[in-house]
Amino acid sequence: MAEPATTSNTTEDRLAAMTLPTGGWSDPARKAALTRVRDMGLPGRRDEYWKYTRPETLVQPDAPRAAVFANDEERLFANRDVLEIVFVDGVFDAAASGDLQMSGLQIDRLANAQDIHWASDLYGKLEGEGHYVPRPLAALNTAYATDGVLIHVTGKAEKPISIIYRHTKEDSDAVLHHVIKLDAGAELTLLENGPGAARFNQCMEVDVADTARFNHVRAQGRDHERRDATHIFARLGTQSAFKSFTLTVNGRLTRNECVIDLTGDDAIAHVAGACVGDGDFHHDDTVFVTHDALNCESRQVFKKVLRNGAVGVFQGKILVKEGAQKTDGYQISQSLLLDEDSQFLAKPELEIYADDVACSHGSTSGAIDETGLFYLRSRGVPMAEATDLMTLAFLAEALEEIEDADIAEELTERLSGWLRRRRG
Amino acid sequence: MLEIKDLKVELEEEGKAILKGVNLSVEDGKVHAIMGPNGSGKSTLSYVLSGKDGYEVTGGSASLDGEDILEMEPEERAAAGLFLAFQYPVEIPGVGNMTFLRTAVNAQRKARGEEELSAADFLKEVRAKAKDLKIDAEMLKRPVNVGFSGGEKKRNEILQMAMLEPKMCILDETDSGLDVDAMKLVAEGVNALRSEGRSFLVITHYQRLLDHIKPDVVHIMADGRIVKTGGPELALEVENNGYADILAEVA
Ligand SMILES: Nc1ncnc2c1ncn2[C@@H]1O[C@H](COP(=O)(O)OP(=O)(O)O)[C@@H](O)[C@H]1O
Ligand SMILES: [Mg+2]
Numbered sequence: 001m002a003e004p005a006t007t008s009n010t011t012e013d014r015l016a017a018m019t020l021p022t023g024g025w026s027d028p029a030r031k032a033a034l035t036r037v038r039d040m041g042l043p044g045r046r047d048e049y050w051k052y053t054r055p056e057t058l059v060q061p062d063a064p065r066a067a068v069f070a071n072d073e074e075r076l077f078a079n080r081d082v083l084e085i086v087f088v089d090g091v092f093d094a095a096a097s098g099d100l101q102m103s104g105l106q107i108d109r110l111a112n113a114q115d116i117h118w119a120s121d122l123y124g125k126l127e128g129e130g131h132y133v134p135r136p137l138a139a140l141n142t143a144y145a146t147d148g149v150l151i152h153v154t155g156k157a158e159k160p161i162s163i164i165y166r167h168t169k170e171d172s173d174a175v176l177h178h179v180i181k182l183d184a185g186a187e188l189t190l191l192e193n194g195p196g197a198a199r200f201n202q203c204m205e206v207d208v209a210d211t212a213r214f215n216h217v218r219a220q221g222r223d224h225e226r227r228d229a230t231h232i233f234a235r236l237g238t239q240s241a242f243k244s245f246t247l248t249v250n251g252r253l254t255r256n257e258c259v260i261d262l263t264g265d266d267a268i269a270h271v272a273g274a275c276v277g278d279g280d281f282h283h284d285d286t287v288f289v290t291h292d293a294l295n296c297e298s299r300q301v302f303k304k305v306l307r308n309g310a311v312g313v314f315q316g317k318i319l320v321k322e323g324a325q326k327t328d329g330y331q332i333s334q335s336l337l338l339d340e341d342s343q344f345l346a347k348p349e350l351e352i353y354a355d356d357v358a359c360s361h362g363s364t365s366g367a368i369d370e371t372g373l374f375y376l377r378s379r380g381v382p383m384a385e386a387t388d389l390m391t392l393a394f395l396a397e398a399l400e401e402i403e404d405a406d407i408a409e410e411l412t413e414r415l416s417g418w419l420r421r422r423r424g
Numbered sequence: 425m426l427e428i429k430d431l432k433v434e435l436e437e438e439g440k441a442i443l444k445g446v447n448l449s450v451e452d453g454k455v456h457a458i459m460g461p462n463g464s465g466k467s468t469l470s471y472v473l474s475g476k477d478g479y480e481v482t483g484g485s486a487s488l489d490g491e492d493i494l495e496m497e498p499e500e501r502a503a504a505g506l507f508l509a510f511q512y513p514v515e516i517p518g519v520g521n522m523t524f525l526r527t528a529v530n531a532q533r534k535a536r537g538e539e540e541l542s543a544a545d546f547l548k549e550v551r552a553k554a555k556d557l558k559i560d561a562e563m564l565k566r567p568v569n570v571g572f573s574g575g576e577k578k579r580n581e582i583l584q585m586a587m588l589e590p591k592m593c594i595l596d597e598t599d600s601g602l603d604v605d606a607m608k609l610v611a612e613g614v615n616a617l618r619s620e621g622r623s624f625l626v627i628t629h630y631q632r633l634l635d636h637i638k639p640d641v642v643h644i645m646a647d648g649r650i651v652k653t654g655g656p657e658l659a660l661e662v663e664n665n666g667y668a669d670i671l672a673e674v675a
Contacts, residue, residue: 370477375514375568378474379528379584380502380535389527393518393567 010059011042011136017061018144018175025117026110029124033142036128040136049133052313052345053255053284058137058229063173063199066225066252075164076193076219076414077407082162085149089167089197090174092147096164104155105188110148110177119150119179126205126233130259132288132319138231138257141203145177148203153186153212165194167223172197178204182212184237189404190214195221195228195251202230210237210264215403216244219411220251222418224280227253238264238293245402247411248275248283249418255284262289262296262324272301272401276391276415277310277342278422284313285333291319291357295326303398304335305391306342317349320357329359336394337367338387368394388419425489426450426473426592426623432483433465433472433648442468444648445484448625450592450641455624457634457659460645461667466627467511469645470596474508475501488592502528503535505591509581509598511627516568521580524568525550529587553586557613574601582613593617594625599633611636631663644670 015037020030043055057064085107086096092109100107113119124142127135151161163178174197182188186209196202208214220228228251234242248254260269275283289298304312314333335344346363368390376386392415402408426449433443442465450456458466472479473486475498486494493501516524530540541549554564557579569577578598585593595614599607614624614637626637634642634656642658643650646667651674652658662670 369516371514372516372519374476374498375510375516376519376524376528377498378476378502378508378510379524379588380499380532381524381528382499382531382535383497385527385531386499389519389524390516393516396518 010044011038013061014042014059014140020144021146025113025115025120026123029120030143032128033124033139036131036139037136037143040131040134040139042136042140043134047134049286049315052315052347053253053282057227057253058199058255063171063197064227065170066167066198066223066227067170068167069195069221069223071222076410077162077191080160080162082160082191084162084164086164086166087147087174087176087196089169089172090146090176090200102158104157104186105151105153107161108150110145110150113150117150118152118181122179122181122205122207123177126207126235127203127231130233130288132290135231135257135259137201137229138203138233141175141177141201141231145175145203148177148179151178151180151188153180153182153188155186157186157188160189160191162191162193165192165196165200165221167195167197167221167226170198173199175201177202180204180206180214182206182208182214184209185211187213188215190216191407192216192218193221195223195226197226199227200229202228204232206232206234206242208234208236208240208242211239212237213241214243217402217404217407218245219247220249220254222250224250224252226251229255230257232258234260234269236260236262236264236267236269239266240264241268243270243401243403244272245398246273247415248273249415250277250281251283252280253282255286257286258288260289260298262291262293262298265294266296267293268297270299270301270401272299272398274303274395274398274415275312276305276395276418277307277312279308279310281306281310282313283311285316287316289318289329290321291324291327291329292321293324296324297328298330299401300331300333301398301401302333303395304344305338305394306335306344307338309341311342312344314345314363315347316361317351318359318361320352320354320359322353324354325356327354327357327359329357331361333363334394335365336391337365384423388416388423391419392416425452426486426625428484428486430484431469431472431486432481433468434480434482436478436480441482442479442648443472446648446650448643448650450623450625452623453620454640455618455626455637456641456643457626457628457639458643458645459628459659459662464645465648466645467596470508470594470627473501473594474498474506499531499535502588502590503532507585507588507590507593509578509585509593509595511596511600513569513577513581515570517570519568521564521566521568522550525584525587528584532588550583550587554583556616557583557586558609559583575603575606578602578610579606579613582610586613586617591621592623592625594627596627597629599628599630607633608636631659634659646671
């Protein structure tokens, strides 16, 4: 049977189901993005970067239903001194959110922003430039996003911003777009937590000016049936730092794309992810790091634990442009397959046009280390518990990429609790 | 009491016979030593007793205090009081030594229906025992055996043994790779644990460990069998004359 090719019908059917916001400063950017969507067409299985992940449910006009997960635990990142911004099924919840005022930065909502706005220089810009390979879902997001936050960081943010995405409706279909601009020397930690919606298309553009630092930690919620397509586009100036970590547990389909351009010398970009999937779970990390300056460092560290037929995908590229000498590029993607039904598909790519660089990449896929497991059991640790210990140990290398040790600890504790509950 | 009767073991994959009828009883409170040439099956015996995969028991039995241990999972054997100090302790990156020890101690307590040790009590106990073995606090924070020297790994095995307080301790070449001082430390650690209810099976190549840990009984193992059993003087005989005479005598 022939694979369904994406026809212009697929794209037009999807567009017809949405309303294009018009007017205001973002209008030209949205129209340009719409043109990009139509030119590229929404993803189909024939597309080079959609070979391992079926895009149909992400592009069909209506969101497939997703049961709302009854969470009985305290929210992640609670009890921290943070500014909380809450979206419920993609709709801003003012009552649940904090006051959007903080020293060191200015926050507006995309849905509210006035006619003249700093974000007009950035909205859709990094996304528009990030099409070394087509990313039509991101362009779709730019065109149709209903809301999001626009954060202009002018100094050291007083405290982290924590965006909480709640999912309450089985058929919610959310499209949010954030723009974050860090001025020279500015610093911000952004936390994100929650499933967002039954289907969630999220895009974040981050402009990190010289010597600025951006830390990002995200947990995608435990809803089993949700579907996510997320994009992060980041541009890094001289001596700036960008760190992003994503924890994914459950979810029927997740596609996290991250596109990073190192444009200033001596910049650092670290992207990492830990994911744990069981059963009807498909998780795809697609990362594209471009070195276009001297002496920059990039790291990609992705770990996936898969069982009961769960599927993990990693497509990671390091592109070193001509002249980007002294590049230090590292990429590792590993999966721990807890049974023979699970599957890991990896496509690591290096493309280097400079001669004085150190780039390495590695991808492995394997079962749990039997020798370690026996050692633990020989000390009296039961099989299930020993397996969990080994599982956490496997993920540790990714969790260690989190800048803030306290947050890393919180996520590790939570993961350990989830594994413990799972075995009953 | 550990009782091994006519134990026969093959490698599961190759079907190759390694243990060809081992008979051995270690009474409570006693220290037995097993010596023997390389490849005679000493480590295999220790692995089979502790429940490692890859071996098939084709005959005989092994019991601890009358309970058949060969039918148990490795963790059940541990909870029943069996402990193996590995010839090659395993490195487990990502698992903290402390977490590992506490998990093990509490898992065994739980399996025996005892109360778990509180975090504070546990810490106090580990610190005291680590100090006796000259294991510094930094080592406890590191992942299990990762970056440990050979001697540190062996001392870490003894620390685990001290924390878990097993009834039956099997030490597989715990002295190999140790210098004289480290060996004394290890021997002191073992001797401190000697008690009426606790027995030891000490596998070694050399007499020198047995100078420090005085055995009650010495066995010589060759080609998958215990070929000779005697008192401490047997170890001296091996030290002086090697195995050739003994093997010739029993052949
Ligand atoms: N997993 C294994 N695979 C292949 N051969 C093995 C394995 N384990 C043990 N053997 C073989 O079994 C015999 C006994 O080994 P071992 O028990 O390690 O002896 P010892 O500890 O007395 O030196 C040796 O011939 C060894 O090569
Ligand atoms: Mg051996």
